[in-house]
Amino acid sequence: MSEVPSNEFQRRSGEINDLLCILNLLNWDARTQMPPGGGSVRSQQLATLSALAREKLLDPAYQVAAQTVSGDDIQIRAARQALDAISAMRRVPDRLTRELALLRSEAQDIWAAAKANNDFAAFAPALTRMVALNRQLAEALGYEGHPYDALQNLYEPGLTVATLLPLLTRLRTHHVPLLRAIQAQPQPRTDFLTRHYPADRQRAVSLAAAERFGYDMGRGRLDESAHPFEISLNCADVRITTRIQEAYLPGALFGTLHETGHALYEQGVSPALSRTVLTSDLTGLYAVGGASYGTHESQSRLWENRIGRSAAYWALHFRELQAAFPDQLSDVDAATFHRAVNRVQPSLIRVEADELTYDLHIMLRVDLEMRLMTGELEVQGLPAAWNARIREDLGLEVPDDAHGVLQDIHWSAGLFGSFPTYTIGNVMASQFYAAANRAVPELSAQLERGEYGPLREWLTDNIYQHGRTFAPHELLERTTGGGLDPQPYLEYLSGKYTELYGLRADVIKRVFL
């Protein structure tokens, strides 16, 4: 094999990376720019390109090229990741890949119609088939412990049910009593959040907030879409979207800060990693970026919640918001606004949930997904199981399936195993934030002055620049000296709500932690 040129691996990796990034462009365009008529041919373009990327990845010459890589640690890591991806993709039969792709595309339309008509029965057959194919996928990929491990590893390398369940139990033991304590307190006013906020000014305010955190518009752009997202075509072209509702101010504002967190990660990846394996998941699940879904989510949560919903942030920036909306916010001050955007209130819809109840929504989904994967739960039993859990955890009655089991797109898109990464992201966000504060003692003072550069730089140095070079557990080890640990996250939530809701600090500490 000595005749393989040493740059053959890089050349082929670059081509695969190009195709995955182009897939991202096709998806971005479909969601933000494409005229309504363009959909059907676009699906075929996506299918053609996906198949080509898979063909390039499974080309035996690519494997040979990866096997002959020598060099420094970075090069060896890239080759190892390529070989792992090749091995994983090889384990999945072509037939299953094709059936999954076809079903994903069909099931999303069926789901959308079923949700619009509040008709779970119409979605059930497609979902049953999706569950079956995902069980086949888990078997094909292989696992040691639980079939769910094979799926969640697609999004969070190394995460197992054996680690996840105790973590979720710990959060649950904390969150539920804290929620009850909060619910016993008077609630802050939020009436002013639903006044009329003109779209153009919301857009300007959102963009200014993104740039304040360091989002570089020379390498990015902000558009609108039905569901906000961040997508990267490479580290020099990182795009975000937001959704503006004129009758609800926090949606666009915090949605933009969330996507800005994702975007800072992507824009922070070292240009030296461009077009390499270390900016792309070669299995095609995400084309450019970070170590895992959870690591990525840790950054969106960190910038949105730890910074964007902090008292310090609004003490500094509320005045500018008020200047943009003088009539709407004339009877509000910074502290009142801060309390309003941190109000805890059980609700039916995950994407509208506050920081505390959000994890409970995730736990529900993870529990149901795991039982679907083992066969303990059948699709027809889903709505009842869902509604019972919402009643138990949140004390709410689900009025119809559109506000219950049909609310998320994930299952129709075949993304079984991805939900845990949202909560993993919350946990990691607090770990990274604590590590940053230990490493940069003046960080809080800087943030109180509105200096976001030092935090971003620490995160870039320690996380962003590395792209996918390090696995999530390696990033944690390098920055915190340990593994996944919910303690900083629980301390953050308890501390925050103790203050916001005037809870008795000593009671909270003793009971919940």
Add this chain to the structure above:
Amino acid sequence: MSEVPSNEFQRRSGEINDLLCILNLLNWDARTQMPPGGGSVRSQQLATLSALAREKLLDPAYQVAAQTVSGDDIQIRAARQALDAISAMRRVPDRLTRELALLRSEAQDIWAAAKANNDFAAFAPALTRMVALNRQLAEALGYEGHPYDALQNLYEPGLTVATLLPLLTRLRTHHVPLLRAIQAQPQPRTDFLTRHYPADRQRAVSLAAAERFGYDMGRGRLDESAHPFEISLNCADVRITTRIQEAYLPGALFGTLHETGHALYEQGVSPALSRTVLTSDLTGLYAVGGASYGTHESQSRLWENRIGRSAAYWALHFRELQAAFPDQLSDVDAATFHRAVNRVQPSLIRVEADELTYDLHIMLRVDLEMRLMTGELEVQGLPAAWNARIREDLGLEVPDDAHGVLQDIHWSAGLFGSFPTYTIGNVMASQFYAAANRAVPELSAQLERGEYGPLREWLTDNIYQHGRTFAPHELLERTTGGGLDPQPYLEYLSGKYTELYGLRADVIKRVFL
């Protein structure tokens, strides 16, 4: 070869078509949406995708599949076009393809800088190399008469120097004395065209005009770009751009009508041809669309000039324009506006030229290109040859090369042989328009009432729907019973300017036709 499935040709053609359409999306995005930083990786993505499309086209299995096609005339034509494209691409060595792609990308940057600095000498080495590579390309492609034939056939199948030169001579013999006669007359006022026209209202007016002609926004969109263009991702996703200058009204307005003509062609292609060889030039010069560059240009010219600059159009629609710009157009009436936007005035810049002098700009370029290809003219002699011809034809002195030989991007982009298609388009536009009027006697009356549907439908039935099924000469034969004929075009121009400038009709007819 009997084991080749009958749909193998269609499947492979569909994949190649997808890749070419995706290339169009990458280019559209780069020109309208991409943040400034995205350029360098985008170039690599384009290169990867172009190479893949070429690989798919030259895959021996594709040739076999094309050779085994049987069926109706349409299927046979598709297979024949594929085999022709394969044969042409095979004649061009990989080395030359790569060198041309590389030089195109480099030379455009060098040209842009040279134009900005008015420094032809800085561009001359790249242009010399581009001329050399295009001569090699002509030799590789092969030709019977003139090397220029090989190049212009890339854009206009079947066009030869033997046909082109007598045609251009005929136009020149007509245009030059007509221009002199016009210049001897008083000129209409145009002062109001350069007042301040706010961009947002120009955008609304342009979009309304495009939709008035039948541009379907459910399958299209209008954006802004430095140079206006139309681009298709398939017949259900046909996008146009315009360029708005607040101090010059006609730019965006007529630019939009021009691109609308291209877009009506693309939107009119039969959906049954989607993803087939009959909507794509497989050599990758244009991914979706019509029979040739000239045929396409005939439609942009027809809608922009024959309809959009007609007295009937402005008699009907000037009032709406005036309503959009009441202050700017308060002292203008429909007839005055119509005369202003048809003013003939020799100018240095092709893209700003009126209908009559435009062809003279094309003749200059064709003459110089042909001499470059035979070696009669060297690159260093270009500026002098250019300036002499502008003096002779237009009576103008070229003040610097930025307003002369450096004005067009075409040579830096390697598009030798494409200029004739602009004039071919003018000629064909009048032939098709005359044919439509013969076939639909009530057409003028309909147009005078603002009914554009019947003209569009005749064009769709006779030209648009067929995509690339028929060669340009076949379309002419089917609609006019003959070949390229400048007579209808010359009659149109003479008639129009005779009326607009009060020329003596009997003299014009006798002298110029």
